[in-house]
Amino acid sequence: MREFFENLMPHVIPKLPDLWKATLETLAMTGLSALYILVIGMALGILLTVTKKGGLAENAAVYRMLDVIINLLRSVPFIILLFLLIPLTRIISGTSIGVAGSIFPLIVGTVPFFSRQAEAALAGVNPGLIEAAQSMGCSKAGIIFRVYLRESIPALSRGITITLINLVGLTAMAGAVGAGGLGNFAYVQGVQRNNYDIIVAAVIVLVVIVQIIQIAGNIIAKKTER
Amino acid sequence: MIRLENVTKTYVNAGKKFNAADDVTLEINKGEIFGIIGFSGAGKSTLVRCINLLERPDKGRVLINGKDITALRGAELRRQRKKIGMIFQHFNLFSSRTVLQNVIFPIRYSGMSRAELNSKAMELLELVGIADKAGAYPSELSGGQKQRAAIARALASDPEILLCDEATSALDPQTTESILRLLKKLNTQLGLTIVMITHQMNVVKEICTRTAVMENGKVVEQGDVFEIFANPQQNVTRSFVDTTSCLSGINTLIEDKSPLVQLKPGQKILRFKYLERSACEALVSTISRKFNIDLNIIFGSIEIIGNNPIGGLVVIADGEEDDIRAAVKYLCDINVGVEVILSA
Numbered sequence: 001m002r003e004f005f006e007n008l009m010p011h012v013i014p015k016l017p018d019l020w021k022a023t024l025e026t027l028a029m030t031g032l033s034a035l036y037i038l039v040i041g042m043a044l045g046i047l048l049t050v051t052k053k054g055g056l057a058e059n060a061a062v063y064r065m066l067d068v069i070i071n072l073l074r075s076v077p078f079i080i081l082l083f084l085l086i087p088l089t090r091i092i093s094g095t096s097i098g099v100a101g102s103i104f105p106l107i108v109g110t111v112p113f114f115s116r117q118a119e120a121a122l123a124g125v126n127p128g129l130i131e132a133a134q135s136m137g138c139s140k141a142g143i144i145f146r147v148y149l150r151e152s153i154p155a156l157s158r159g160i161t162i163t164l165i166n167l168v169g170l171t172a173m174a175g176a177v178g179a180g181g182l183g184n185f186a187y188v189q190g191v192q193r194n195n196y197d198i199i200v201a202a203v204i205v206l207v208v209i210v211q212i213i214q215i216a217g218n219i220i221a222k223k224t225e226r
Numbered sequence: 227m228i229r230l231e232n233v234t235k236t237y238v239n240a241g242k243k244f245n246a247a248d249d250v251t252l253e254i255n256k257g258e259i260f261g262i263i264g265f266s267g268a269g270k271s272t273l274v275r276c277i278n279l280l281e282r283p284d285k286g287r288v289l290i291n292g293k294d295i296t297a298l299r300g301a302e303l304r305r306q307r308k309k310i311g312m313i314f315q316h317f318n319l320f321s322s323r324t325v326l327q328n329v330i331f332p333i334r335y336s337g338m339s340r341a342e343l344n345s346k347a348m349e350l351l352e353l354v355g356i357a358d359k360a361g362a363y364p365s366e367l368s369g370g371q372k373q374r375a376a377i378a379r380a381l382a383s384d385p386e387i388l389l390c391d392e393a394t395s396a397l398d399p400q401t402t403e404s405i406l407r408l409l410k411k412l413n414t415q416l417g418l419t420i421v422m423i424t425h426q427m428n429v430v431k432e433i434c435t436r437t438a439v440m441e442n443g444k445v446v447e448q449g450d451v452f453e454i455f456a457n458p459q460q461n462v463t464r465s466f467v468d469t470t471s472c473l474s475g476i477n478t479l480i481e482d483k484s485p486l487v488q489l490k491p492g493q494k495i496l497r498f499k500y501l502e503r504s505a506c507e508a509l510v511s512t513i514s515r516k517f518n519i520d521l522n523i524i525f526g527s528i529e530i531i532g533n534n535p536i537g538g539l540v541v542i543a544d545g546e547e548d549d550i551r552a553a554v555k556y557l558c559d560i561n562v563g564v565e566v567i568l569s570a
Contacts, residue, residue: 137304
C-alpha cells in the first residue's frame, strides 16, 4: 500500500506533515471567516428583506444603498479584491499575509454573496405567514426570529452550504497570494516545483472537505424540511 | 361592537387609482356572525384587514367597543390585535412547527408556564376536534384539519372577534360544512363575534345572521340575511342569490326548446316566489283543489333560512284560463310572488 502511494505520488509522502498543516490552515481560514460571514451576511440579508418594497420596515433609501454596495463588491473578482484590500487589511488585522491576513478579505469577498443567499431564502417564506403573525400581534423582531428565520431554515442551510463551498475555493485563492492553506501548498510545492502529484493531493483534500460540507448541508436541509 | 365609519382605502397601481374600500360604513353587533360577500376584487379582503389594521384606512375610523383603533400604534396596536383572531383561505400555519406549537405561538411569551401553555393549547385543539393531531406537522394534515388548527391558533389569545378571510374557499363542500358548523358552535359557545368574508352565497346562507354585499369597494346592500335573500335590491346581490337557486334554469330550458317545456293548449309555466316569512302553507295542493288546475313541478328550490322557507317553484299549470287567473290572484293575495313565464 505504502509502496503503491510512493510510486503514484512520490513527492507527497515526504510532505505529508505539510499537507496536514495546510489542511488545518484551510479549515481555520474557512471556519473563522465563516463565523463573521454568516453573522454579517445574515444581518444584511434580514435588512434587505425588511427594507424592500412591501417589507416589514420598508425603506427605499436603505435598500437601494445596500443593493448598490453588494452589487459593487460582487462585481470585483476576488483575486483583485485581495490586492485592493491590502492596505485596509493591514490596518484591521495587523498583517496582510498568513491565515490572519486572509480573514478580512475573505469576509469582504463572501458577505455580499451570502447576504444575497440569505435574502433569497427569506424571500421564500410565504407572505401569508408574516400576515398571520402580524394578525396575532407579533412584533417585528418576533416576526424576524420566530417566522422568517425559523421557517427558512431548510433554504438557509442550502444557502450556507453553497457559501461555505465557495469560501473553501476562495481560501485556496487567498493561499496563492501568501495566506497559507491548501492553495498555497499546491502552488508553492506543486506548481512552482512542477510536482504534479502534490497538486492532485491538495485537490483530493479539497474535494473531501467540499463533499463533507455538501453532505452535512443536505442532511440538515432534509431534516428540517416539513 | 365593530363599527367602520367612512372607511376608504385607495391603492395606486400603474398610476391608476383604485378604491379597494370606498366610504364604507358598517356596524357589526356583538355575538353575531356577519357575512361580507362579493366577487373577487370587490374589496372584501381589504375591508376585513381594516378591522385589525393589517391595512390602515386612508380615511375613516374603525371603532371596536367604542374605541377608535386607527389611533393606535406599536405595542398598543399589537395588544389590540391579540383580541382579534384571524383565519385565512390558505390557513397560513407555520410549516416548521407542530400543530401544538402553532397554537402556542401567539401566547408563547404571555407569561404562562410551559405546562399552562400546553394545557391551554390542548384544550383548544379539543374544542376544534383535532386533539389527536397535536404532534403532527401541518403538511401531514388535510385541508379541514389545517383550518381547525388555524382556528385553534386564532383563539389562543382569547379574542372577542374572529375574522375569517375566505376561510372555506379552499375546502371541499363537506369540509366547508363541518368548518361552518364549528364556527357556529364557537359563536354560540364562546359568544364569539365572527366576521366572514366570502364569495360563496351558501356560506352566508348557512350561518350568517346579517350580511353586507360589496361591489367595487362599496357596500351596496346590507341587512338581515333573510331579507337579502327574499328581496335582493341590487343586480350583484341578485346574481349571488341566483347562485344558490336552480329556478333560473327554466330560462335555459325555454331557450333550448326542451321537450319538457313544450306546452299543450291551456298550459302555462308559472314561477312562484316565497316573499314572506309566513309562506309555509300547503300551496300546491290548496290551489289545485280550490281552482281545479293541475300543477306539474319542474323546478323547486326551497331553503330554510332562520326558520323561514325561502325560494320558490317553477310549475306547469294546466287548466281553464279563468281558473288559472283566479289562482294567480289568490297567490298574490297571500303574498306569494307569481310570474307567468310562458303561455301556450
